Amino acid sequence: MSSRKLSIRAQVLLWTAQRASAAVLAVCVIVHLITIIYAVRNGLSAAEILGRTRGNVAWAAFYALFVAAVVVHAPIGLRNILSETFGWRGAGCDIAVMAIALTLAMWGFRAVFAVFL
C-alpha cells in the first residue's frame, strides 16, 4: 500500500478526464482511420502527406487536439493498468506517469509541427 493516496476529488477528476478525452479521441480516431485507409490506397509518399498537411491550419488544429487528448488519455490508462494489474501505486507511479505524459506531449506536438511547417 502506498504512503500517499489520491484524494477522492483527484480520483474523480482523473476518471472524468479519462472519459472526456475518450469521447474526443473517438472522433479523432474515426477521422484518422478514414484518412489513413484513404491515404495508403496508392502507396504513401512524403510529398502526398506534406501536401495535405503543410500550411494547413485545419489539419494542424485537428492533430494538435488529437495529441492533447492522447496526452490526457494514455497516461491515465497506463496508471490504471500499473496500479490494478501490477500493483504499482503511489508517488513513484505518479511521477513515471507524468513523465510519460510530458514525453508524449513533447514528441506529439513536435510531430504536428514537423508536418505543418
Next chain:
Amino acid sequence: MKSDFRARAHPAYWAFVVHRASGVLLALFLPLHFWALGQALSGEEKLESFLRWSDQPLVKFAETALVLLLAAHMTGGLRLLALEFLAWRDWQLSLLAAAAGVSIVAGLAFLLNVV
C-alpha cells in the same frame, strides 16, 4: 472479492483484456510514430526514405495490426462509454459484436488498400 473462472469465461472479460492490451501497445507505438513524422523536420527526403523503408511486407503487416489495435481500442472504448453513460447493459453482447465487427472491417479495409 476474488473473481473466479466463470468471470474470465465471459466475453466481456476478453473485451477488457483486448482494451487494456491494445491500449498498452498503442502507447508503446506512439513515440515511434511521432519520431517518424518528426523526420519531416529534417526535410521531405528524410520522411520519404523512412516511408520507402516502411514498404517492406513485414512493416505493412505490423501496420495492419496497429490499425486493428487502434480500431479495437476505439470501438471497445465506445462500448465502455455506452455502458457507463447510456446504461445499455442489455446490449452487452451486441456492443461487443459491433466493436469486434467494426475493428475487423477497419483492419481489412487498410490491408486491402495497403497491399
